[in-house]
Amino acid sequence: MAGLSLKNLGRRFGTFEAVKDLNLDIAQGEFVSLLGPSGCGKTTTLRMIAGFIDPTAGTIDLDGKILSAPSGSLPPEKRGMSMIFQSYAIWPNMTVFENVAFGLRLRKVPSADIKRQVHDMLNVVRMGELADRYPSELSGGQQQRVALARAVVIKPAVLLLDEPLSNLDANLREEMRFEIRRMHDEFKITTVYVTHDQSEAMVTSNRIAVMNQGRIEQVDEPYKLYSRPKTRFVASFIGRTNFLNGTKAADTASFEGFQVPLSALAEKAPDGGAVTISLRPQAIRLHRANPAVSGKIALGGRIAERAFLGETWDYQFAARDGGLTLKVAAPPDTVFEVGAEAWVELDPGEMVPIA
Amino acid sequence: MNVSTDALGTTASGGRVSRLAMFQPVMLVWVALAAILVFLIVAPMEELVVSSFQHADTGDFTLENYAAAYSKPRYIQALWNTLKMGAAVVALAIVFAVPLAWAVARTDMPGRGFMRLAMLGSFISPPYLSAIGWILLAGPNAGWINKAWQWVTGDPGRIVNVFTFEGLVFVMASNVFFLIYIFTHSAFEMVNSEMEDSANILGAGPLRTAFKVTFPLILPAILGSAIITFLISIALYGVPALISIPARYPVVVIQLSEFFGNTPIQLEVAAAYSIPLLLITAVLLGLQRLVLRRRTHTTVTGKGGERRIVKLGAWRWVMFAYAMIVALLTLVAPTFVLFVAAFSKVWTRGLEWSNLTFRNFYYIVFEHSTSQQAIVTSLTVGAAAASVAIILALGIAYIVQRRLLPFAGALSFLAMAPFVVPGIVLAIGFFAAYAPPPFALYGGVSILILAFITRFLPVAYTASAAGIRAIHPEMEEAVRSLGGGRLTAVRHVVAPLLKRTLFAGWLLIFIPAAQELSTAIFLIGPKTRLVSVLVLDMSEEGRYEHLAALGCVLLVILALLVWAGFKIAGRDFMLRRDAS
Numbered sequence A: 001m002a003g004l005s006l007k008n009l010g011r012r013f014g015t016f017e018a019v020k021d022l023n024l025d026i027a028q029g030e031f032v033s034l035l036g037p038s039g040c041g042k043t044t045t046l047r048m049i050a051g052f053i054d055p056t057a058g059t060i061d062l063d064g065k066i067l068s069a070p071s072g073s074l075p076p077e078k079r080g081m082s083m084i085f086q087s088y089a090i091w092p093n094m095t096v097f098e099n100v101a102f103g104l105r106l107r108k109v110p111s112a113d114i115k116r117q118v119h120d121m122l123n124v125v126r127m128g129e130l131a132d133r134y135p136s137e138l139s140g141g142q143q144q145r146v147a148l149a150r151a152v153v154i155k156p157a158v159l160l161l162d163e164p165l166s167n168l169d170a171n172l173r174e175e176m177r178f179e180i181r182r183m184h185d186e187f188k189i190t191t192v193y194v195t196h197d198q199s200e201a202m203v204t205s206n207r208i209a210v211m212n213q214g215r216i217e218q219v220d221e222p223y224k225l226y227s228r229p230k231t232r233f234v235a236s237f238i239g240r241t242n243f244l245n246g247t248k249a250a251d252t253a254s255f256e257g258f259q260v261p262l263s264a265l266a267e268k269a270p271d272g273g274a275v276t277i278s279l280r281p282q283a284i285r286l287h288r289a290n291p292a293v294s295g296k297i298a299l300g301g302r303i304a305e306r307a308f309l310g311e312t313w314d315y316q317f318a319a320r321d322g323g324l325t326l327k328v329a330a331p332p333d334t335v336f337e338v339g340a341e342a343w344v345e346l347d348p349g350e351m352v353p354i355a
Numbered sequence B: 001m002n003v004s005t006d007a008l009g010t011t012a013s014g015g016r017v018s019r020l021a022m023f024q025p026v027m028l029v030w031v032a033l034a035a036i037l038v039f040l041i042v043a044p045m046e047e048l049v050v051s052s053f054q055h056a057d058t059g060d061f062t063l064e065n066y067a068a069a070y071s072k073p074r075y076i077q078a079l080w081n082t083l084k085m086g087a088a089v090v091a092l093a094i095v096f097a098v099p100l101a102w103a104v105a106r107t108d109m110p111g112r113g114f115m116r117l118a119m120l121g122s123f124i125s126p127p128y129l130s131a132i133g134w135i136l137l138a139g140p141n142a143g144w145i146n147k148a149w150q151w152v153t154g155d156p157g158r159i160v161n162v163f164t165f166e167g168l169v170f171v172m173a174s175n176v177f178f179l180i181y182i183f184t185h186s187a188f189e190m191v192n193s194e195m196e197d198s199a200n201i202l203g204a205g206p207l208r209t210a211f212k213v214t215f216p217l218i219l220p221a222i223l224g225s226a227i228i229t230f231l232i233s234i235a236l237y238g239v240p241a242l243i244s245i246p247a248r249y250p251v252v253v254i255q256l257s258e259f260f261g262n263t264p265i266q267l268e269v270a271a272a273y274s275i276p277l278l279l280i281t282a283v284l285l286g287l288q289r290l291v292l293r294r295r296t297h298t299t300v301t302g303k304g305g306e307r308r309i310v311k312l313g314a315w316r317w318v319m320f321a322y323a324m325i326v327a328l329l330t331l332v333a334p335t336f337v338l339f340v341a342a343f344s345k346v347w348t349r350g351l352e353w354s355n356l357t358f359r360n361f362y363y364i365v366f367e368h369s370t371s372q373q374a375i376v377t378s379l380t381v382g383a384a385a386a387s388v389a390i391i392l393a394l395g396i397a398y399i400v401q402r403r404l405l406p407f408a409g410a411l412s413f414l415a416m417a418p419f420v421v422p423g424i425v426l427a428i429g430f431f432a433a434y435a436p437p438p439f440a441l442y443g444g445v446s447i448l449i450l451a452f453i454t455r456f457l458p459v460a461y462t463a464s465a466a467g468i469r470a471i472h473p474e475m476e477e478a479v480r481s482l483g484g485g486r487l488t489a490v491r492h493v494v495a496p497l498l499k500r501t502l503f504a505g506w507l508l509i510f511i512p513a514a515q516e517l518s519t520a521i522f523l524i525g526p527k528t529r530l531v532s533v534l535v536l537d538m539s540e541e542g543r544y545e546h547l548a549a550l551g552c553v554l555l556v557i558l559a560l561l562v563w564a565g566f567k568i569a570g571r572d573f574m575l576r577r578d579a580s
Ligand SMILES: Nc1ncnc2c1ncn2[C@@H]1O[C@H](COP(=O)(O)OP(=O)(O)OP(=O)(O)O)[C@@H](O)[C@H]1O
Pocket: A013, A016, A018, A036, A037, A038, A039, A040, A041, A042, A043, A044, A045, A196
């Protein structure tokens, strides 16, 4: 198939398995993020794709050609990929122009073409005016744009980015996310983007692969990942959530204080007698009186804690019967005092059984 | 096999990556570097030890060489004398260096800029020239100081004599104390004022603070550099050659040169006699490592803090006077005398108009072919050794720092190993390994260059490793991800970024290499000339005016190069501690 394919990929350092049995197919032109907590093996995976690290198990292939295997790997310079680094790695001994032109010069592009392509590219990243500057005369954001231009100008088969925005301040980071997305829309380069910032991954990616302890937990579009997490780890890593533990009977699931028909849940529950569901705080609605909507569940109780976060209220709801407490997010105009009586309305269609 | 190739020469076939695409030329480089290091370091050292156990004629195993080397009380006495001299030199060097380092780093003493310059002068000026300067100043009969005393007082006696134990120790100390100065100075710069402030707040006065807080913190630096100074002084050849023989104070290096001076050369005995020097060095450097490990521990906490300047008040002039006396005695006076002698018809007549002449320079530079040859050879040997050492060290440091290959640590260990070998011992090893056939290098300049490369490899390695450590590996990975190989990365990114560091490292080697005497003295052939060796020869013949002119030419050339170094590599390149 066309595209990048990681099959049963694994990497050990001594006895420590940094990446385990990882499978991921990335279509031509797709933008996929590797998202996960620190130390989960994102960089290791990316550097295996780039060719800086050899896998100890499995293979990496591009358009059906094997690039990496435990028996040996193609060196990075022969892969036709390019990479953007966390430290930018802009060469301080060359001007902006020379930095961007470097890859083209290696490819022996005629110098008139180099000039045109570099200037076009610098204009795309809005650095056209600064072509003759040295890197020490640029801000962090400008250096990152140069890194982006330098990596994209050679039209790589695959573009790899390792936390490229983590050294920038918050505003710039937000701006650069869209810049990276825009570059992708313009050039349609197959891209693998490593980050531990979920909103960064959500803005930029077609699909996100959530990694944990060297494995991929789930690969999905950002919306699916949020609304239909498959594992406990994914549900808690992407946004906030409530976990409810219950037991399964023939066709109903019982939780503290309420029961739901299994068929009403968002997904089919996994086999076994116990069931855990994830319910997002945003999916819960607060009422002053019993809403009594058919097909939904209503529970009475009190507001135990609250915090105002600007865009939402963050409530802690304690049910009257049983020890159930729920995190509830409500719009700013839904104001409840601490200790006030309240009702929550739960939609079984938002309850996602997880593994 | 179904092989496809794209624009970048990617070769990958259906099932596996082609072997050729995987091949990394660094493997061959490793083998080549290892072979070079074995040639430069392992073989000479092995030859040294082996030949100390070999019968001179038959080559059989024997302990006779050791018996011969330690047979006479005179030989044992020389060993003991050497240790005594080393200890005295270190003590005096500490007295010179530590107060100066403190005053320059931490006080408002006037003339701090001048003192920095003076330390640089100490680095440039070779010990044998300063020894000659002191012979002219404090020689028992014709020395200027005694002459002046006799002229002023009419007393026919003499007040100073450089040809004594005290004279020997003093001249040695004036030439080696700047090392202690550099180490101590940077330790003072590391001590954070907040540590001193906290002692002050607890009620300690400035003096008490200095003794209870500041000095304990820099003590490891003093001890560490004192050990190195001790090792340098017991292995230094030039000063003892000029002073200890007339002073009738035999030391090890002189005894070694006697074994070498006999015909036939008693190489095996010399090897046996040099083993204690090697052992002492290894043991003391091990000790120094322990001391310095403790030091890093203490300075980590003091790093980066703000440093306050101590206001000395009226004492600043006392300190200033002390600094000026040290600078005068160790550098200014002997150098001044040397220059005066170089411009004199007869040096004993001193500063007189009728005594002024440029003939000596004319003679040295244009007429005397031996000294012309010596200047050219000294500079080219120094330049060649510095260049090769830097390139070699750079290759090793790169492989080690980038963890390119397994067992790279062995290369770095070998590159640092010559540090424990005194120059004169190294020379004996080189002689043992490469003077006889099949190499038969003795007599040419190649053996000198090789020995100098080995001698200065640790300096080159430290400088290169520090330089490479400062370059983020991602800088090179960026090149490779764009399609350049490792060599492209080195050529376009690593080398340009290292230029300044390497130039500074080059100068740090070139300057001592161009004046090196200890390593050269046994390896120089009868037809080869080096300034350092020629100076010694001329002093034996008493041709001090010519010798002084030759020395001045060398000093001026080196000073110009250092000045160029400042322009190119920045002000502090010589005083950087990790490179010294
Ligand atoms: N060369 C190495 N030797 C030994 N262990 C390593 C090496 N490189 C990585 N590891 C380990 O492998 C694990 C994964 O590392 P990796 O750098 O891939 O994490 P990451 O997901 O990129 O984390 P971060 O978000 O902090 O960058 C870590 O536990 C790390 O300690």
